[in-house]
Amino acid sequence: MATTTPEAKPEAAALSNEEILRYSRHLIMPEVGMEGQQKLKAARVLCIGAGGLGSPLALYLAAAGVGTLGIVDFDVVDYTNLQRQIIHATADVGRKKLESAAEKLTAINPFVNVRAFETRLSSANALELFREFDIVADGTDNFPTRYLVNDACVLTGKPNVYGSIFRFEGQASVFATEEGPCYRCLYPEPPPPGLVPSCAEGGVLGILPGLVGVIQATEVIKLILGKGDSLIGRLLLVDALSMKFRELKLRKNPDCPACGGHRTITKLIDYNEFCGIRGEEKPVAGGISEIQVEELKRRLDAKEDLFVLDVREPHEYQICNIGGHLIPLGDLPRRVNELDSSREIVAHCRSGVRSAKAVDFLQQAGFKKVHNLAGGILAWADRIDPKMPKY
Amino acid sequence: MTKILIPTPLRQYTGKQPTVDVEAGTVAEALSGLTARHPELRRHLYTEEGKLRSFVNVYLNDEDVRYLQKEATAIKDGDSISIVPSIAGGRE
Numbered sequence: 001m002a003t004t005t006p007e008a009k010p011e012a013a014a015l016s017n018e019e020i021l022r023y024s025r026h027l028i029m030p031e032v033g034m035e036g037q038q039k040l041k042a043a044r045v046l047c048i049g050a051g052g053l054g055s056p057l058a059l060y061l062a063a064a065g066v067g068t069l070g071i072v073d074f075d076v077v078d079y080t081n082l083q084r085q086i087i088h089a090t091a092d093v094g095r096k097k098l099e100s101a102a103e104k105l106t107a108i109n110p111f112v113n114v115r116a117f118e119t120r121l122s123s124a125n126a127l128e129l130f131r132e133f134d135i136v137a138d139g140t141d142n143f144p145t146r147y148l149v150n151d152a153c154v155l156t157g158k159p160n161v162y163g164s165i166f167r168f169e170g171q172a173s174v175f176a177t178e179e180g181p182c183y184r185c186l187y188p189e190p191p192p193p194g195l196v197p198s199c200a201e202g203g204v205l206g207i208l209p210g211l212v213g214v215i216q217a218t219e220v221i222k223l224i225l226g227k228g229d230s231l232i233g234r235l236l237l238v239d240a241l242s243m244k245f246r247e248l249k250l251r252k253n254p255d256c257p258a259c260g261g262h263r264t265i266t267k268l269i270d271y272n273e274f275c276g277i278r279g280e281e282k283p284v285a286g287g288i289s290e291i292q293v294e295e296l297k298r299r300l301d302a303k304e305d306l307f308v309l310d311v312r313e314p315h316e317y318q319i320c321n322i323g324g325h326l327i328p329l330g331d332l333p334r335r336v337n338e339l340d341s342s343r344e345i346v347a348h349c350r351s352g353v354r355s356a357k358a359v360d361f362l363q364q365a366g367f368k369k370v371h372n373l374a375g376g377i378l379a380w381a382d383r384i385d386p387k388m389p390k391y
Numbered sequence: 392m393t394k395i396l397i398p399t400p401l402r403q404y405t406g407k408q409p410t411v412d413v414e415a416g417t418v419a420e421a422l423s424g425l426t427a428r429h430p431e432l433r434r435h436l437y438t439e440e441g442k443l444r445s446f447v448n449v450y451l452n453d454e455d456v457r458y459l460q461k462e463a464t465a466i467k468d469g470d471s472i473s474i475v476p477s478i479a480g481g482r483e
Contacts, residue, residue, distance in 0.1 A: 143477070166478040169399045187477040189445040200451070237475070242409075248453045248475065328404045333431070 013042035013067065019111055023065050036225045037065060041111075043224045044068035046133040048121060048149055050101040051075070052209030053139030053163050053216065055087035059135075062105040062112045066224070069105060070115040073097045084206035121145060122343040124266035126152035135223055137161040137216050139209075143190040144271035150175060150183035151265055154258045159223055159232075163216040165384035168205040170212035170238040173250060174219050176259065185253035185260075190349045208240050267375055280358040288359050291346055291371040293379045309339065309347040311358045312377075316350065320388045322380060329354045341367045342352060348373035348380075352391070393421050394471045404431040418451060419462035420446065422473055436474070448475045 006280040015037060020256040026032040026040075047058050061069055066156070075084075077092045077100055085097075094101040098116045105114050119125060121140075130152050138149045138160055146164075153176035160176040162183065176182045214383050215236065222228040235248040239264055257264040299306055310317060311323030317326050327335050329349070338343065345367065349355040352375050359372045373379070381388035395411045405411055411428065415421035422443075426433040436447055443449065449456045450473040456464045466472075 164478045167399050169478070171475075181439060186448065187446050191444075191446040237473075246453075246473075248450050248473065249455065251455060251458050272475065322458070 007144065013038040015041065015241055019065070022109075022111070026064070031227050032225060036227070039224050040065045040221070040225075041067040043135070044133040045220055045224075046070040046072065046129050046130065046136045047134065047139060048072045048145070049139035049141070050085075050087060050097040051081065051139065051141065051307045052084045052204070053213040054101070054137075055085045056192075056210050056213035057137055057163075057217045057220075058101060058105055059087055059108065060214055061220060062109045062114075064217070064221055065109065066112060066220075068115060068133070070117060070129075071098060071101055071105075072117045072119065072121055072129070073101070074118055074120050084204065084209050086210065091217060097249050121148060123270065124149065127156055128270060130156040130158050133158060134157050135161060135220055137163075137214070137220055137336045139163060139213065144275045145276060146183060147190065148268060148271045151258055151268055154182050154265075155268070161219045161223070163212040165204060165207075165208045165212050167202050168208055168240040170208055170240070172212055172215045172219070172236045172238070173234060174223065177232050179252070181250045181252040182256060182259040184258045184265075185256045186235065186250055188253075188256070205240055208238075211240060230276070243276050288356055288363075289371045290374045292374055293382075293384050296346055296373060296380075305343065307340065307345045309345050309355075309358065311347055311349050316391075319391050320377060320381065322348070322377065324348060330359055332358055336362070336365060339367070341369075344369040344371075346371050346373055349376050351376040351378050392468075393466050395425055396471060396473045398474055398476055398478075400476055400478065401432060401435055404435065405429045415466055417462065418449060418456050418464060418472060420466045421451070421466060422462070435476075444465060446477045449473070450475060 015034065020027065023037050026037050028032060043066050045061055045068070047054050047069065050071050052057065054071070058069060058071060075097050077088045077095050077097055079093050082090060086143045087104050088097065088100045096118065096139050102114045102116050105112060115130065126148055136149060136153050136158050138146060140146060142150065150160055158176065159174055160183065162175050163172045164170065174180065181277055215340070219231050222230055233250050235250050237248065254260050254261065255262070308322060308324035310321060310326045311329040312326070313328050313334065315324065327338065345362070347355040347358045347370060352372060354371045355376060359370045362370045378390055381390045392412050393415055395413060397405050397409055397411060401410060401444055411425055413421050413424035415424055423429065426436065436444060443462065451459060451464050451466065452470055456462065
């Protein structure tokens with residue numbers, strides 16, 4: 001299978017006795033051997049993101065002896081990351097992900113040259129950055145960056161080892177090789193913002209980025225070694241709940257604007273604009289009446305006639321609630337007759353995003369006295385009831 | 392009977408069912424049967440003009456219908472249809 005990695009330069013990738021011992025389990029396999037391990041050592045892989053997917057990906061690439069590992073991340077370790085971002089430990093909360101990651105990678109394998117890039121990948125820096133590496137592994141969490149990574153990979157001729165996850169389902173493939181499709185061949189356009197929930201909104205099974213991230217690491221290694229059947233031209237679909245792995249055929253789209261016969265994408269664009277996002281993604285447009293948690297508390301204490309509508313899911317209600325009437329957002333259209341439009345309604349969810357949609361929906365349905373609880377139950381836990389658990 | 396495999400992000404519109412069975416001779420008929428039964432799915436699969444949304448791919452078995460006869464693609468007994476939307480989760 002043709003690859004785009006450069007030939008290993010033997011003198012540059014010579015292995016010391018220590019390295020030979022370290023990688024002995026690789027070396028005794030014909031599929032790797034000294035030649036393969038030297039290729040790994042000469043390889044330069046860029047990991048975009050040191051989070052859910054990036055954690056297992058980078059850890060295994062370091063263990064395998066990839067010579068140069070670039071990591072791009074500008075974020076800080078958050079407590080909620082620890083459920084799945086296994087490169088980070090409890091003591092790292094509050095620390096830069098890059099520092100935390102680089103430390104663990106070097107501890108696993110000091111022979112790896114870890115290059116840290118504390119930056120937000122953008123149209124201004126992507127091309128220059130990608131040129132210094134042979135393979136890019138995409139572990140990002142938003143559509144604009146996925147399109148940016150894809151286009152930059154096509155423009156610089158670097159394979160894009162792709163992985164993505166949602167709840168308990170994942171996808172993996174290898175895009176942007178000469179002969180294979182690119183991400184845009186599969187998805188020419190992104191979904192409008194708000195249509196596909198992020199992990200923070202939809203949740204994610206902690207092990208899932210582990211499964212998919214290691215699949216990505218496997219594909220990176222196979223590309224470097226030039227062995228095995230790569231996922232080029234195949235989309236691997238993983239369903240962790242049923243533990244089913246399916247494969248779909250991916251074709252290179254001859255009319256693809258990025259990698260097809262008549263390319264119209266010759267430079268990087270404004271990806272936020274492409275994905276329809278203007279600045280920070282805020283919950284729903286103007287016209288939504290908001291109420292702060294302090295005011296809600298005051299009015300409830302004064303026994304005012306307010307109807308509190310909780311649009312979260314039943315399992316969330318069990319974690320914590322303020323006694324609201326529960327109608328999950330997805331059920332609202334069906335159950336709107338449970339609401340009295342003559343009463344004043346305050347809708348809330350966890351953080352204010354879903355409830356804004358609920359308010360928008362109710363307003364369109366003719367409800368005149370509906371307000372969104374700004375910040376959701378998280379804001380209530382923050383400012384009104386510190387004993388309430390946050391999640 | 393054709394099985395339509397529903398991806399996770401869209402299961403909230405099919406009453407959480409991961410698969411929906413329909414009787415259909417073509418992909419168009421199958422999708423139409425699906426959205427007739429679960430109308431909320433319509434706006435996630437189709438634009439207002441009735442075109443299949445470009446961030447949603449439809450596969451007959453393992454082939455993208457774009458490279459077959461698109462929605463006119465004929466279905467045989469035992470075939471399955473997969474709806475594959477783009478997902479982006481990775482770090483967060």
